[in-house]
Amino acid sequence: MELIKIIIAVILPPLGVFLQVGIGKHFWLNIILTILGYLPGIVHAIWVIAKNK
Template sequence: MDSRCAILCEVLLAIFLPPLGVCLRHGCCTVEFLICLVLTILGYVPGIIYALYAILCVEREPRVDHYDTLA
């Protein structure tokens, strides 16, 4: 569970620079980031709307460490 302060910072960044907020939440090489980047290039407001959706509604993928299976 993320802290409320982290989510608030991501939301504020998503309003000013939508791809940056999504990048902090999901990573820079994800589908969410690429969609947000394209929408921001096409229009600033659609980028903000999608960034807020991606930050507040889309769950993160659980991190899987593959090192345990190698040991």
């Protein structure tokens, strides 16, 4: 299941974070990072998924 979340995080980072932690501070931070640059959003999403196993 974690692999699927990581693949989703690469395609659409906020969705990957939402699936892992729901709507909270990490979700909104990831939306901001994704708007500012797609790569920071991906890195943050993968970090959140890996940290919250």
